[in-house]
Each structure stands twice: as C-alpha cells, then as structure tokens.
Amino acid sequence: xxxxxxxxxxxxxxxxxxxxxxxxxxxxxxxxxxxxxxxxxxxxxxxxxxxxxxxxxxxxxxxxxxxxxxxxxxxxxxxxxxxxxxxxxxxxxxxxxxxxxxxxxxxxxxxxxxxxxxxx
Numbered sequence: 001x002x003x004x005x006x007x008x009x010x011x012x013x014x015x016x017x018x019x020x021x022x023x024x025x026x027x028x029x030x031x032x033x034x035x036x037x038x039x040x041x042x043x044x045x046x047x048x049x050x051x052x053x054x055x056x057x058x059x060x061x062x063x064x065x066x067x068x069x070x071x072x073x074x075x076x077x078x079x080x081x082x083x084x085x086x087x088x089x090x091x092x093x094x095x096x097x098x099x100x101x102x103x104x105x106x107x108x109x110x111x112x113x114x115x116x117x118x119x120x
Contacts (some may be wrong), residue, residue, distance in 0.1 A: 002076035002105075008118060009105065011075055018102040023064030025057040026087065053094060058082060061098040064069045067083045076104035 002009055061082065069077045080100035087093045 001076070003062070003066075003080055003100070004076070004078055005080050007079050010079065010106075012076075013106040014076075014078070014103045014105040017108040018069075018074050019046060021068035021072065021074075021077060021101060021102045022064055023061040023066070023068065023098040024095065025060035025064070026093055027053055027057045028088075028093050054084070054096070057094055057096040058098070061096040065098045065100060069100075071104040072102045073104065075105040076103050077101065078103055094114060 002012075008014065011108045024069070033046060065077060077100040082095045083098070087095050
C-alpha cells in the first residue's frame with residue numbers, strides 16, 4: 001500500500017478513485033503526565049510523554065486509514081491529511097484524524113517498458 005500526501009504517485013497512473021477513507025484516534029492524557037509536562041514547559045525542553053502519546057495516536061489513526069483502504073481494495077491512498085485537535089473538558093483528550101483518497105492504480109505496462117524489469 002502506498003501512502004502519500006501528494007495528489008499523484010510519480011510513475012504511476014490512477015485508474016479509479018474509490019472514495020475518501022478515514023482513521024481516527026482519541027487518547028486521554030494522564031493528570032500526572034500533565035503536571036510534569038507543565039513543569040517541563042516552565043523550565044524548557046521537550047515533553048517526551050506527550051510526544052509519545054501523539055505518535056501513538058497518529059499511528060493508530062493511520063492504521064485505521066490503512067484498514068479502510070484495504071477493505072475498499074485500494075492500491076494507494078493519496079492526498080493524506082493528518083489533523084490534531086484537543087477535545088473534552090479542559091482539552092484533556094487528543095484527537096487525531098487522518099483522511100485521504102483511496103485509489104486503484106493502473107497496472108504497470110508490459111515487458112519492455114522502462115517501468116518494469118525485463119522478464120526472462
């Protein structure tokens with residue numbers, strides 16, 4: 001499966017657009033982690049715990065996107081966009097949404113084409 005943020009795939013032609021696919025993940029943030037992240041914000045530096053949560057949420061959203069694309073019979077997802085949003089009371093949860101267009105790619109040309117390896 002090919003994932004790209006661009007609207008096309010270099011060297012390949014889109015044969016069929018199968019529709020928009022989505023992946024979502026919502027993760028809660030721990031109160032103790034919030035407290036330590038606030039301290040880190042005051043003294044400076046990166047908040048590794050928040051970065052880990054964001055990475056996990058993004059991976060989950062992209063995994064859901066992949067599952068929907070596979071279910072649709074796609075070869076690729078183009079135009080992928082990932083959005084982050086805080087939700088819940090006091091922004092206590094992080095929502096990550098990934099969306100893109102599932103597509104079927106035209107098969108590579110027959111032998112002798114510069115895009116395929118010679119047969120033999």
